[in-house]
Every structure is written in C-alpha cells, then in structure tokens.
Amino acid sequence: AQKVTQAQTEISVVEKEDVTLDCVYETRDTTYYLFWYKQPPSGELVFLIRRNSFDEQNEISGRYSWNFQKSTSSFNFTITASQVVDSAVYFCALSEALRKTSYDKVIFGPGTSLSVIP
C-alpha cells in the first residue's frame, strides 16, 4: 500500500533561519511521482514541485530546495532564509505512475504546519 509520512506536525522557526520539512513515502511501484504543495491560511493548495522516481537530482528554486533520496524513500524540502510569508501548511504527496484507477490517484501526507516568527 502507498503511504506518505510527514512526522513533523508543527515547526516554528525565527525569520531568516533555514528549515527542512521531512517526507517519507512507501510504495511498491518502481515508477512514481512525488509532489510538494503549500497551503497558506487562505486555503488554496499551491503546487510547488513534481518529481518522478527516475530523477534523483536535487532541485533548487530560489530559496526552496528539494532532496530526493530513493535509498531512504525520502523527499525532503528545505527553505533557506525563511520569511514570514513562508508560514503555511506544507503537504508532501505521492502518485502512482502505472495507474490502477482511471484517474490520477494522489496520496497526501498529513501536512507540516510551519510558523515563521518575525
């Protein structure tokens, strides 16, 4: 069965600190996709990144970076020099590549609530 674990329920950091959000996944598929979404207090889930299981290169986008380690089934997300606007709930998600359903079935983790204190 597929599963996504985000062990950190809540994290608080002071502005300008770096913070890493952990994501561990379980799947029997050899081909799969991983995602991160950000949910600010307004409610919308904002798509941040999509990564397939064959691409283990780390990705950097501005202050955001992602570390994909297939050996440990982890897809961690780091925010460098955090800002107050980064305060949100962050969700990690997993999608199968060989679909067993007729639609994109995405398994979401429980989310990590990040508070950046000024």
Next chain:
Amino acid sequence: ETGVTQTPRHLVMGMTNKKSLKCEQHLGHNAMYWYKQSAKKPLELMFVYSLEERVENNSVPSRFSPECPNSSHLFLHLHTLQPEDSALYLCASSQDLQGAGNTIYFGEGSWLTVV
C-alpha cells in the same frame, strides 16, 4: 490568478438549507475532483470526474451530490448537512488522460460552516 476558481469562498448554511458549491477550471484539463479538508484530519478525496463521467465516489453520504455538466465546471450540491460537515471543500483538476502522475491543481477552497 488561479487556474481553478471556486465560489463561494465562504458559506454558512443551516441544516435544512440547500446550497451549491461551484468550481470552474481554465486549464483545459479532463479530470476534476472534490476534496474535503476537516480540522486535524487528512485530505479526503470525495469525488472524481473524468470527461464528465463520475469515476470515483469514496463512500460519500448522499447529502453531497456532485454534478459535472462539462469538463470545465463542477458543482457540489449540499442538502440537509450536519454540523460535522463543516470543513474546507477543495476543487481540483488534472490533465488525466495524458498519462499518470499528472499534477493536480487546486482552487482556493470554499469554507463551509453548517449551523
């Protein structure tokens, strides 16, 4: 500007009311979804439509009735809800037919309070 828009953003309704949530996607996607997000609970997939046909109904009570008149619009009709149905209802869409692992794009959500 988001590619998926939801209205209303906030709704308060009594348990005997009938209301509807509306979703429209401007991304040319083939699949649309309704998710429910309650406090302290994980995201719950409620319904999935692919090319206007319902392909998933995750044991959702009949007081929630979805409607997909075309691939761009999705409704969630609400009738005789319970206070525990108060939650954030998120609409989403994805390309779907072009292979698996498609990114799902979400709307801003409709905050529903049942009194």
